[in-house]
Amino acid sequence: MSDPLKVGVLGLGTVGSSVVRLLEEKQELLKSQCGRPVNVVAVSARDKKRDRGINLQNIEWFDDPLSLAISDKVDVIVELIGGEEGIARACVESGLKKGHHVVTANKALLAKHGVALAKIAEKKGVLLNFEAAVAGGIPVIKAMRESLTGNTISRVYGILNGTCNYILTRMLNECMSFKDCLIEAQKLGYAEADPTFDIEGHDTAHKLALLTSLAFGSVISLENIYREGISNISLADIQAADDLGYRIKLLGVALKTHTGIEQRVHPTMVPTSSVIAQVQDVTNAVSIQTDLLGDLLLSGPGAGGDATASAVIGDIADIAKARPGFQNGPVFGRPAVMLNPYKKARMRAHAGGYFIRLTVHDRAGVFATVAKRMADNQISLESIVQRPMEKDCLPNTKTIILVTHETTEAAVRKALLTITEDGHLIDKPQMIRIERPSSA
Amino acid sequence: MSDPLKVGVLGLGTVGSSVVRLLEEKQELLKSQCGRPVNVVAVSARDKKRDRGINLQNIEWFDDPLSLAISDKVDVIVELIGGEEGIARACVESGLKKGHHVVTANKALLAKHGVALAKIAEKKGVLLNFEAAVAGGIPVIKAMRESLTGNTISRVYGILNGTCNYILTRMLNECMSFKDCLIEAQKLGYAEADPTFDIEGHDTAHKLALLTSLAFGSVISLENIYREGISNISLADIQAADDLGYRIKLLGVALKTHTGIEQRVHPTMVPTSSVIAQVQDVTNAVSIQTDLLGDLLLSGPGAGGDATASAVIGDIADIAKARPGFQNGPVFGRPAVMLNPYKKARMRAHAGGYFIRLTVHDRAGVFATVAKRMADNQISLESIVQRPMEKDCLPNTKTIILVTHETTEAAVRKALLTITEDGHLIDKPQMIRIERPSSA
Numbered sequence: 001m002s003d004p005l006k007v008g009v010l011g012l013g014t015v016g017s018s019v020v021r022l023l024e025e026k027q028e029l030l031k032s033q034c035g036r037p038v039n040v041v042a043v044s045a046r047d048k049k050r051d052r053g054i055n056l057q058n059i060e061w062f063d064d065p066l067s068l069a070i071s072d073k074v075d076v077i078v079e080l081i082g083g084e085e086g087i088a089r090a091c092v093e094s095g096l097k098k099g100h101h102v103v104t105a106n107k108a109l110l111a112k113h114g115v116a117l118a119k120i121a122e123k124k125g126v127l128l129n130f131e132a133a134v135a136g137g138i139p140v141i142k143a144m145r146e147s148l149t150g151n152t153i154s155r156v157y158g159i160l161n162g163t164c165n166y167i168l169t170r171m172l173n174e175c176m177s178f179k180d181c182l183i184e185a186q187k188l189g190y191a192e193a194d195p196t197f198d199i200e201g202h203d204t205a206h207k208l209a210l211l212t213s214l215a216f217g218s219v220i221s222l223e224n225i226y227r228e229g230i231s232n233i234s235l236a237d238i239q240a241a242d243d244l245g246y247r248i249k250l251l252g253v254a255l256k257t258h259t260g261i262e263q264r265v266h267p268t269m270v271p272t273s274s275v276i277a278q279v280q281d282v283t284n285a286v287s288i289q290t291d292l293l294g295d296l297l298l299s300g301p302g303a304g305g306d307a308t309a310s311a312v313i314g315d316i317a318d319i320a321k322a323r324p325g326f327q328n329g330p331v332f333g334r335p336a337v338m339l340n341p342y343k344k345a346r347m348r349a350h351a352g353g354y355f356i357r358l359t360v361h362d363r364a365g366v367f368a369t370v371a372k373r374m375a376d377n378q379i380s381l382e383s384i385v386q387r388p389m390e391k392d393c394l395p396n397t398k399t400i401i402l403v404t405h406e407t408t409e410a411a412v413r414k415a416l417l418t419i420t421e422d423g424h425l426i427d428k429p430q431m432i433r434i435e436r437p438s439s440a
Numbered sequence: 441m442s443d444p445l446k447v448g449v450l451g452l453g454t455v456g457s458s459v460v461r462l463l464e465e466k467q468e469l470l471k472s473q474c475g476r477p478v479n480v481v482a483v484s485a486r487d488k489k490r491d492r493g494i495n496l497q498n499i500e501w502f503d504d505p506l507s508l509a510i511s512d513k514v515d516v517i518v519e520l521i522g523g524e525e526g527i528a529r530a531c532v533e534s535g536l537k538k539g540h541h542v543v544t545a546n547k548a549l550l551a552k553h554g555v556a557l558a559k560i561a562e563k564k565g566v567l568l569n570f571e572a573a574v575a576g577g578i579p580v581i582k583a584m585r586e587s588l589t590g591n592t593i594s595r596v597y598g599i600l601n602g603t604c605n606y607i608l609t610r611m612l613n614e615c616m617s618f619k620d621c622l623i624e625a626q627k628l629g630y631a632e633a634d635p636t637f638d639i640e641g642h643d644t645a646h647k648l649a650l651l652t653s654l655a656f657g658s659v660i661s662l663e664n665i666y667r668e669g670i671s672n673i674s675l676a677d678i679q680a681a682d683d684l685g686y687r688i689k690l691l692g693v694a695l696k697t698h699t700g701i702e703q704r705v706h707p708t709m710v711p712t713s714s715v716i717a718q719v720q721d722v723t724n725a726v727s728i729q730t731d732l733l734g735d736l737l738l739s740g741p742g743a744g745g746d747a748t749a750s751a752v753i754g755d756i757a758d759i760a761k762a763r764p765g766f767q768n769g770p771v772f773g774r775p776a777v778m779l780n781p782y783k784k785a786r787m788r789a790h791a792g793g794y795f796i797r798l799t800v801h802d803r804a805g806v807f808a809t810v811a812k813r814m815a816d817n818q819i820s821l822e823s824i825v826q827r828p829m830e831k832d833c834l835p836n837t838k839t840i841i842l843v844t845h846e847t848t849e850a851a852v853r854k855a856l857l858t859i860t861e862d863g864h865l866i867d868k869p870q871m872i873r874i875e876r877p878s879s880a
Contacts, residue, residue, distance in 0.1 A: 022732065026590045032657075032774045033589050131587070137733040139579075139587035147571070147579035149473050149757035150466045151750055217472075275718045275739060292462065292750040293577040296740040299715060300733060310591055310732040317589035321769040329761040334472045 004037035005320040006073060010065045010091055011080035012045035015105060015132070017052040018309035019078060023316075024055065030313075034320035044068045069095040076101040076319050078312060084108035096120040096128065103315040105132035105308060107206040111222045114210065115339060118331035127322070128331045129315035134207040135160055135284040137307035138300045139314065144214040144288065145333045151290035153215040155255040157435060160207040162282030162302045163191045163198040164230050164250040168267075169280045171238045172247070178233060190282060200229035201250060201265040208252030211286070212263055215254055217334045221263070221342035228266035237430060240357060240401050241269050244383055247277040251435055260343035262350060269355050269434045275299075276437070289438055348410040353382065353434035356402040356412070358419065359427040363396075366424045370400055373418050377411040379404050397426050403434070444477035445760040446513060450505045450531055451520035452485035455545060455572070457492040458749035459518060463756075464495065470753075474760035484508045509535040516541040516759050518752060524548035536560040536568065543755040545572035545748060547646040551662045554650065555779060558771035567762070568771045569755035574647040575600055575724040577747035578740040579754065584654040584728065585773045591730035593655040595695035597875060600647040602722030602742045603631045603638040604670050604690040608707075609720045612678050612687070618671060630722060640669035641690060641705040648692030651726070652703055655694055657774045661703070661782035665692075668706035677797060677870055680841050681709050684823055686795070687717040691875060700783035702790060709795050709874045715739075716877070729878055788850040793822065793874035796842040796852070798859065799867040803836075806864045810840055813858045817851040819844050837866050843874070 007023065009016050023030070023040050030038045044062040062068035069077050069091040077095040079102060081088040088109055095102050097120060104110070110117070110130055121128035131141045135158065144153075159165050167181040176184070182199070185191035197203050209222040230250050241248050246269040254263045270277045275297055279285040284302025289295050301307035332339060360366045367386060374381060383403040404412070416429045447463065449456050463470065463480050470478045484502040502508035509517050509531040517535040519542060521528040528549055535542050537560060544550070550557070550570055561568035571581045575598065584593075599605050607621040616624075622639070625631035637643050649662040670690050681688050686709040694703045710717045715737055719725040724742025729735050741747035772779060800806045807826060814821060823843040844852070856869045 022590060026592075029592070030590050032778055033769060035769070035775070138736065139583050142582065142587055143579050146758060147582055147754040148750070150462060150470050150753040152466075152469070273718065275715055278713065278715045278718050290750070292746045292753075294741040294744075294747055296578065296738070298736070298738050300736040304734075306732045307734055310588070310730070313590040313732075314587040317769070318586060329473060329475070329757070335475070338472055 002036040004039045005034070005316070006039060006041045006075045007078060007316060008042040008068045008071065008074035008076070009040055009078045009080065010044050010068060011082065012043060012052055013080065014305040015308045015312065016045070016080040017054050018305040019080070019312050020056070020059070021054045022306070022309055022313060030317065034317050036320055038316060038320050042068050042071060042074055065091050066094060069100070070098045074100060076103060076316060078316065079104040079106055082106055082108070084112045089113060092117060093120065096124055096126060099124050099126060101127045101319045103129045103312055103319070105130070105312060107133040107210065111206040111209040111220060114213070114220045114332065115336050118336035121331055122336055127319055129318060130210070131315050132308045132311035134210055135286055136300070136302040136304065137310040138284055138286065138298050138302065139311070140211070140286045140298050141214065143296065143298060144211070145329060148288065148290060148293065149329070151292045153288060153290050155253070155289040156211050156215045156286065157251050157253040158211070158286035159249050159276065159279055159284050160204045160252050160286070160302065161198055161250060162284060163195065164204070165279065165284070166190050166282045167199070168230065168233070168238070168248055168250065171233070171235055172242060175235060177235055178231060199231055201227045204250060204252040204265045208254055208263060208265060211252070212254040212261065213332045213339065215288070216256060216261055216340070218261060218340045218342050221344070224263055224342060224344045226264040226266070226347045230267050232430070233267050234430070236399070237357060237432065240385070241355065242272070244355070244385070244401070244403060245272050246270060246355070246434070247272050248432065249276065253435060257345045257349070259349055260345035262345040262347070264347070264350070267432050269432050271436060274437045287437065295438055348408070348413070350409040351406055353406055353436070354404045354412050355432040355434060356404070356416070357430040358400045358425060359397055360400055360424045361396060361426060362398045367400060369422055369424060370419055373415045373422070374402065376418070377415040379407045379411050379415055381405065442476040444479045445474070445756070446479060446481045446515045447518060447756060448482040448508045448511065448514035448516070449480055449518045449520065450484050450508060451522065452483060452492055453520065454745040455748045455752065456485070456520040457494050458745040459520070459752050460499070461494045462746070462749055462753060470757065474757050476760055478756060478760050482508050482511060482514055505531050506534060509540070510538045514540060516543060516756060518756065519544040519546055522546055522548070524552045529553060532557060533560065536564055536566060539564050539566060541567045541759045543569045543752055543759070545570070545752060547573040547650065551646040551649040551660055554653070554660045554772065555776050558776035561771055562776055567759055569758060570650070571755050572748045572751035574650055575726055576740070576742040576744065577750040578724055578726065578738050578742065579751070580651070580726045580738055581654065583736065583738060584651070585769060588728065588730060588733065589769070591732045593728060593730050595693070595729040596651050596655045596726065597691050597693040598651070598726035599689050599716065599719055599724050600644045600692050600726070600742065601638055601690060602724060603635065604644070605719065605724070606630050606722045607639070608670065608673070608678070608688055608690065611673070611675055612682060615675060617675055618673060639671055641667045644690060644692040644705045648694055648703060648705060651692070652694040652701065653772045653779065655728070656696060656701055656780070658701060658780045658782050661784070664703055664782060664784045666704040666706070666787045670707050672870070673707050674870070676839070677872065680797060680825070681795065682712070683825070684841070684843060685712050686710060686874070687712050688872065689716065693875060697785045697789070699789055700785035702785040702787070704787065704790070707872050709872050711876060714877045727877065735878055788848070788853070790849040791846055793846055793876070794844045794852050795872040795874060796844070796856070797870040798840045798865060799837055800840055800864045801836060801866060802838045807840060809862055809864060810859055813855045813862070814842065816858070817855040819847045819851055819855055821845065
């Protein structure tokens with residue numbers, strides 16, 4: 001049995017407290033699995049007096065997280081402070097430079113500074129593990145970084161935000177409005193008081209940026225993500241999608257096209273018969289499409305103290321199992337100095353199917369005009385549904401729902417612009433992109 | 441850049457040929473990902489002259505696989521010969537004893553001799569990787585062995601055989617009989633000429649035995665798996681299940697009960713709304729239930745040359761990334777000498793819901809008798825469906841379908857025995873166990 005692995009934990013919120021508690025509770029199991037004890041020897045957090053329900057008696061307390069990050073008393077630092085700059089960044093950077101292994105759940109930090117931090121880690125020959133930063137406890141980083149070595153990835157997409165998936169699931173199952181579902185999610189603690197970061201897709205974008213780099217061997221490029229949130233999705237969309245055999249999910253999607261890399265976060269229709277359509281409530285899922293393996297899907301809890309701690313502990317265990325002299329694979333699958341520049345595909349060149357919902361004046365000729373505008377833009381239609389007036393609608397209105405065959409974003413935008421100018425629309429047109437598993 | 445990793449491949453069937461071809465085709469990608477070249481330097485197979493569509497010019501040919509296994513010219517041997525004894529076993533054992541790392545896809549070998557081989561590997565400080573042995577390209581071994589370190593697993597279950605899942609999917613979607621689906625699967629190459637190993641659940645049992653050991657830290661115990669195949673499943677079962685909101689899948693299930701470990705392979709009803717119910721055709725899926733993470737599901741291709749080769753290459757890459765002095769985690773998650781003895785739970789004590797389909801004489805009092813027999817055995821019922829005579833049935837017969845609440849295997853067996861003795865049945869009673877995701 002080797003020397004214990006000495007762990008320092010920075011940040012004692014929900015996840016940090018879980019990590020400290022579980023490394024204590026599970027010490028016998030971890031010792032047998034890792035071949036050595038794993039001990040938390042130091043922690044740092046803002047308030048020493050707060051009761052976190054964990055025993056800190058034999059653990060050294062650091063008031064200054066940076067002192068812990070560079071302390072000789074630890075082998076690994078676990079950064080659970082959060083935030084893309086400030087103390088979190090300083091601790092990770094200093095820790096790596098000191099020669100400590102780092103485990104972090106900080107997606108914002110990595111989405112912004114991941115490549116620079118990976119360069120430091122690789123130069124110092126230490127590990128920078130971040131399984132918990134994407135999709136909580138789901139081992140998607142390990143799968144992409146290790147299991148899929150040798151695979152050429154063509155697309156990765158996933159449900160990466162539990163709050164949004166919860167809201168969309170409830171809207172469908174309980175016929176509730178977006179607003180009511182959001183209030184409910186806030187009451188249950190699934191959504192923040194200010195929910196913008198989740199529901200507008202920023203959280204999903206951070207996670208997607210990391211997956212994209214792993215998938216395509218390119219530098220991380222958060223700023224090149226096209227982003228739409230779910231606040232614009234109505235119950236009418238959800239129900240129309242259901243009738244047509246689709247579910248609406250907030251997906252992060254990254255794929256390689258002939259013009260570059262497409263990264264997008266938006267509400268997406270997926271076939272109800274697909275596996276990802278059945279991923280409900282706060283559960284996350286990631287689908288990875290490769291040349292050798294085909295389609296791999298991973299699904300599980302994307303958040304929560306213990307689920308996220310599980311990913312952190314897995315990362316710590318990988319370090320514990322490694323021995324001096326050991327050198328693991330690179331942080332983003334390829335050495336950071338060898339990551340390709342990011343080449344952006346134009347969003348207007350995006351090709352796919354579209355769901356379009358139009359609320360129009362109920363008068364003669366409207367449908368013919370809409371159909372003509374589609375034809376003018378070479379958009380062919382898979383389904384057309386013209387609904388009778390629905391109970392909540394204004395009098396003398398009707399709803400036209402179109403599902404297109406594969407077309408381009410540019411064609412759809414142009415058609416909708418012309419239809420809007422025609423003056424038949426009562427509301428802004430609704431447009432939702434369709435994503436299909438490769439086998440569907 | 442370090443020295444190349446020298447790989448010897450034993451067996452050049454579909455997977456072996458894919459591995460050799462892909463390590464050549466993907467050499468640049470692998471070099472950047474692993475930090476060193478990965479080269480196939482030696483192969484051994486039965487027929488040197490056979491055209492496998494791969495270039496063997498710069499690769500040394502060994503007529504005797506055992507000589508390759510112990511050759512100083514390789515660092516790793518990849519065993520793709522198959523079979524639980526004979527030359528495959530001799531090669532793996534000799535290779536490990538020689539101090540070579542071993543990668544194998546041989547589930548039969550590991551299900552029988554895995555613990556003994558792991559002891560050799562751990563004593564010699566080499567890796568024995570077997571991702572390809574279970575669920576093809578799906579990284580379930582890595583997830584259980586590495587990502588879930590520190591988790592206590594309560595249940596693992598999965599669709600582990602593509603042939604069976606294909607047949608069951610086709611029966612439902614095309615309203616075809618088991619026999620016709622099997623013939624179709626044979627034509628498409630999804631089923632062997634002698635399909636027994638797949639359809640009677642032996643293949644699933646081999647894979648389950650390995651997952652059970654990883655899940656519970658116990659020695660592998662293939663002989664303690666309760667096993668039923670799918671040849672007994674009729675279209676009537678599939679359709680009745682569908683009406684009731686279930687799909688029928690051949691699952692391998694391992695769980696811990698208060699009396700021990702339950703390992704079973706049998707046709708299983710899962711709720712149609714569950715993710716695993718949507719896993720179709722030859723796709724495999726594994727669900728793992730743990731205390732920290734909750735439920736993790738992985739799904740993807742369970743067979744095929746390139747998909748299986750992907751898992752083999754991932755295993756080789758893990759070895760390539762490791763450096764001298766490195767010591768990975770133990771083969772079955774815990775050191776082989778520390779694996780617990782296997783404690784078997786009695787199948788008759790199995791608790792769960794049951795689907796029961798009875799074909800009875802259409803006469804007064806039959807249903808009352810059936811209901812009484814259930815009540816006599818303290819079995820309470822969730823659904824009762826009494827169907828009118830179906831078109832293919834004999835005249836004067838009807839079908840009674842029962843879905844029970846949780847009860848025991850012993851109670852159900854006793855009730856069915858008594859019902860059979862009552863003389864109202866025309867056919868053998870059909871009984872299918874229900875498995876629910878923890879969240880359903």
